Amino acid sequence: MIYFDNSATTQPDPEVLRTFTAASQAFFANPSSLHGLGIEADRLLGRAAQQVAELAGMPDGTVVFTSGGTEANNQALFGFARANAGHGRRILISSVEHPSVLNTAEQLEAEGFEVLTVGTDGNGRLDLSDLERKLSQKTIVVSIMHVNNETGAIQPLEEAGRLIRRKAPRAVFHSDTVQSYGKLAIPGGPDGPDAISVSAHKFHGLKGSGALILKRNAQIRPYLFGGGQQGGLRSGTVPVAHAAALAKAMRLAEEARGELQFGEWRDELIRFFGGWDKVRVLGGPESAPHILSVAIRGIRGEVAVNALQEKEIYVSTSSACSSRSRSESHVLRAMRIDEDFRHGVIRLSFGRQNSREEILRFKEVFAEFMDTIERV
Amino acid sequence: MTYNEILIRYGELSLKGKNRNVFIRKLRDNIRRVMKDLETVKVKSEHDRMFLFADSPEEMEEAMRRLPEVFGIQSFSPAVRCDAEIEEIKQTAAEILGRMETEGKTFKVEARRADKTFPLKTNDIQQELGGHLLPLYPELIVKMKKPDIKLLVDIREDGAYLSTETIQGAGGLPAGSNGxxxxxxxxxxxxxxxxxxxxxxxxxxxxxxxxxxxxxxxxxxxxxxxxxxxxxxxxxxxxxxxxxxxxxxxxxxxxxxxxxxxxxxxxxxxxxxxxxxxxxxxxxxxxxxxxxxxxxxxxxxxxxxxxxxxxxxxxxxxxxxxxxxxxxxxxxxxxxxxxxxxxxxxxxxxxxxxxxxxxxxxxxxxxxxxxxxxxxxxxxxxxxxxxxxxxxxxxxxxxxx
Structure with missing residues (x-):
């Protein structure tokens, strides 16, 4: 089996699973309990949170453990918007955000916030001058994803951050780093984001686990209410074993980051795809090394997915979330991809378990597939 | 570019007459203890200031993170070392300023020449450096009193030390020096x-x-x-x-x-x-x-x-x-x-x-x-x-x- 759908989800690292089971057994107590077992569980939770904050580049920051990236994004948008509503009503997001940001922003719009969308260029990269135009003193939240899940386009977070600091000094700058964490360095420093969302299963952790990590001074409100766990920010019994497994997965991802060869594989495949007029690589030169989307003229993406699957190679059409829905991708539309290419998009995304041999095998199988469709 | 040395100032300590040496020794020992696990860090004390060196850049950064918690330090300045050779000094100074916000900032060069064999006198060093830097950063405004950026150049036998940043210390008196x-x-x-x-x-x-x-x-x-x-x-x-x-x-x-x-x-x-x-x-x-x-x-x-x-x-x-x-x-x-x-x-x-x-x-x-x-x-x-x-x-x- 060759699994090239790591942007949809990854296979858990056995080490992460070991942490999860060991922590579930030894530290099963409720970390809110007053007794010794609870205290121990709480200490492990505290250590996990500290490690997550450090690995996110915000050692003094606050960590909200969530059920995943979608909840982290919901928490970020609802939480920052409502906490800062006294300073203004404007919220900016990019046009290529994940639905968990887009649809949350839509909800906020229904609540009376003013939501503006910042456009992108043909490579899916954020239009900085559009951002600059739309930023104002009354802007309270800006959410720009780091790496797009469909195209791999990397957004210029630092440049965006500089603009935000200058033109909207009160705004909280949030970045959905679900696709980039563990593959790219997250920009830190004063121009870097004030908060980031991560999802464990995108870097060989477990599904159902993620976090929003925010700088200490970012004002936020809870959006889930109950027993006041996690400092009141996110009610619900805290899953300590998930928190520990997330911290472990983040550490392993960060440690492996320097040795990943995704960029070389991508470049090799870009050269390879260059051999067909019918195949067009999406995303510009500045896209993330682990995601490669290509459009094939005149066929539907699922035809390629099925053909590759027969040879046990697993890729996806644009994004797993939207690939089952018939509607076409908002990201591809925003990038203005030609009509005859738009339906034939497949996405390859690499993970730590992949190897160069698998790339070679893919090339072989893909070439056969192209021969077949060219004959039709 | 990485820092090679940190200059540490004592502040209030300077006022204490007789006990001065006791205080300085205590401060030096405290700093050494705080840095104990950083193997390449060395601390040297002088009459009116102390120097901290580290061979490894990571340990230097860690030392900078720990110093603000040590009592008895008024302020400290990380410095870059280069050869005590005027062209080298000019180039290093330009690099340091390149990393700083210079727009609309006031500026001054202050030189010290502990090594008297250095061919230029203090004033000449200041003029040479100013003459080199100002055309490169024309937005800087020269100001002698309380400039925003003070470039300190300290010429010693083992090289020239350049610094611009002064970081506040915790103040107070060295732990354990007062009963x-x-x-x-x-x-x-x-x-x-x-x-x-x-x-x-x-x-x-x-x-x-x-x-x-x-x-x-x-x-x-x-x-x-x-x-x-x-x-x-x-x-x-x-x-x-x-x-x-x-x-x-x-x-x-x-x-x-x-x-x-x-x-x-x-x-x-x-x-x-x-x-x-x-x-x-x-x-x-x-x-x-x-x-x-x-x-x-x-x-x-x-x-x-x-x-x-x-x-x-x-x-x-x-x-x-x-x-x-x-x-x-x-x-x-x-x-x-x-x-x-x-x-x-x-x-x-x-x-x-x-x-x-x-x-x-x-x-x-x-x-x-x-x-x-x-x-x-x-x-x-x-x-x-x-x-x-x-x-x-x-x-x-x-x-x-």
């Missing part, structure tokens, strides 16, 4: 702050804690242990004396009218503290009391409590507002620990209406009904002693995380 006192540490917000403030004045601390099992939990003791550990992070070993207070507290409940139990509890705590202080040879008692904060901290109460000893009782927070105390607690990272909700022995037996103006004579009269002496001696003799910082045991979570 020994015993801090009453309850686990609340105030007492760790009081301890911190005395440590900042160079006082070496022991701490004493009163524990009343089973009315107070193991967690409330754990909390105090964490606070003592945190305080020990500000330099110097700290010993914690834990007094088992249950028996005495029950005797107080049996003997005293309800309104006076609190006053007597404090008096006996003070007495026990004074005996421990005597034993360890400390010169003063430190408390976190702040005037009027609770019933035991009115002037009448304080004087009734203080009556048991003639030892100086230092109350650094006496005139502080609660919010100011909280902001220091947050700064020194004790606040989150202090507010964990566990009963301590002061809250557990609190009467509903403690006297805010206890009469000392009345208190002494009722205390005469019980013989607290032997109980106190026993409590002092059977106290537990722990040393901080605690030698780190194997981390139980290392494998999981």
């Amino acid at each position: 020994h006192a015993l801090l009453m540490l309850s686990g609340g917000i105030d007492s760790p702050v009081a301890g911190y403030m005395m440590m900042k004045r160079g006082v070496k601390l022991d701490v004493i804690h009163f524990h009343s099992p089973p009315f107070t939990s193991e967690q409330s003791k754990q909390k105090v242990i964490e606070l003592a550990e945190r305080l020990s992070g500000f330099g110097g070993r700290i010993r914690m004396h834990t007094i088992h207070f249950t028996e005495i507290q029950q005797a107080i409940q049996d003997t005293m009218p309800a309104a006076l139990t609190m006053t007597t509890t404090r008096r006996l705590m003070m007495k026990i503290t004074d005996m421990v202080r005597e034993e360890i040879g400390a010169k003063a008692i430190v408390t976190g009391e702040s005037l009027g904060q609770v019933a035991s901290q009115t002037l009448d109460s304080l004087s009734a409590i203080n009556e048991v000893t003639s030892t100086p009782v230092l109350r650094p927070l006496i005139a502080y507002d609660k919010l100011d105390i909280i902001s220091i607690a947050e700064k020194i990272d004790t606040y989150e620990t202090s507010i964990r909700p566990f009963e301590d022995c002061c809250t557990i037996f609190t009467p509903s209406h403690p006297a805010t103006k206890p009469k000392t004579s009345k208190v002494i009269y009722y205390e005469g009904n019980a013989d607290f002496g032997p109980m106190i001696d026993k409590a002092v003799a059977e106290r537990e002693i722990i040393e901080f910082p605690i030698q780190k045991e194997a981390d139980p979570f290392a494998d999981l995380l």
Whole structure:
């Protein structure tokens, strides 16, 4: 089996699973309990949170453990918007955000916030001058994803951050780093984001686990209410074993980051795809090394997915979330991809378990597939 | 470009006449202890400043993170070393400015020439450098008094050291350079702050804690242990004396009218503290009391409590507002620990209406009904002693995380 759908989800690292089971057994107590077992569980939770904050580049920051990236994004948008509503009503997001940001922003719009969308260029990269135009003193939240899940386009977070600091000094700058964490360095420093969302299963952790990590001074409100766990920010019994497994997965991802060869594989495949007029690589030169989307003229993406699957190679059409829905991708539309290419998009995304041999095998199988469709 | 050296300034130390050398040595030893695990770090002291060197850039960065917590340092400046050769110096200076915000900033070059064999004189160095840098950064405005950016160039035998940044130190006096006192540490917000403030004045601390099992939990003791550990992070070993207070507290409940139990509890705590202080040879008692904060901290109460000893009782927070105390607690990272909700022995037996103006004579009269002496001696003799910082045991979570 060759699994090239790591942007949809990854296979858990056995080490992460070991942490999860060991922590579930030894530290099963409720970390809110007053007794010794609870205290121990709480200490492990505290250590996990500290490690997550450090690995996110915000050692003094606050960590909200969530059920995943979608909840982290919901928490970020609802939480920052409502906490800062006294300073203004404007919220900016990019046009290529994940639905968990887009649809949350839509909800906020229904609540009376003013939501503006910042456009992108043909490579899916954020239009900085559009951002600059739309930023104002009354802007309270800006959410720009780091790496797009469909195209791999990397957004210029630092440049965006500089603009935000200058033109909207009160705004909280949030970045959905679900696709980039563990593959790219997250920009830190004063121009870097004030908060980031991560999802464990995108870097060989477990599904159902993620976090929003925010700088200490970012004002936020809870959006889930109950027993006041996690400092009141996110009610619900805290899953300590998930928190520990997330911290472990983040550490392993960060440690492996320097040795990943995704960029070389991508470049090799870009050269390879260059051999067909019918195949067009999406995303510009500045896209993330682990995601490669290509459009094939005149066929539907699922035809390629099925053909590759027969040879046990697993890729996806644009994004797993939207690939089952018939509607076409908002990201591809925003990038203005030609009509005859738009339906034939497949996405390859690499993970730590992949190897160069698998790339070679893919090339072989893909070439056969192209021969077949060219004959039709 | 990485920093090769940090110049450390003493500040207040400079004022102290005779003891100066003792203070400097203490500060140097404290810095060395804080940096002990950083193998390439070296510290050298001179009459009016100290230098810290590190071969490894990572250790240099770590050293810069740790220095702001060391008492007795007024400020410090990281410096870059280059060859003591004018062209090299020019180039390095240009690079340093390139990393800084220069738009609309005022600027000045200040040179020192310890190595008199260097061919240019101080003034010439300044002029050469200014002449090189200003055309490169025309937005800089030269200003002799209080410039935004002061480029210091220090020419020594082993090279030229350039620095621009001055980072505030913690101030105060080197830990352990100013006597020994015993801090009453309850686990609340105030007492760790009081301890911190005395440590900042160079006082070496022991701490004493009163524990009343089973009315107070193991967690409330754990909390105090964490606070003592945190305080020990500000330099110097700290010993914690834990007094088992249950028996005495029950005797107080049996003997005293309800309104006076609190006053007597404090008096006996003070007495026990004074005996421990005597034993360890400390010169003063430190408390976190702040005037009027609770019933035991009115002037009448304080004087009734203080009556048991003639030892100086230092109350650094006496005139502080609660919010100011909280902001220091947050700064020194004790606040989150202090507010964990566990009963301590002061809250557990609190009467509903403690006297805010206890009469000392009345208190002494009722205390005469019980013989607290032997109980106190026993409590002092059977106290537990722990040393901080605690030698780190194997981390139980290392494998999981």
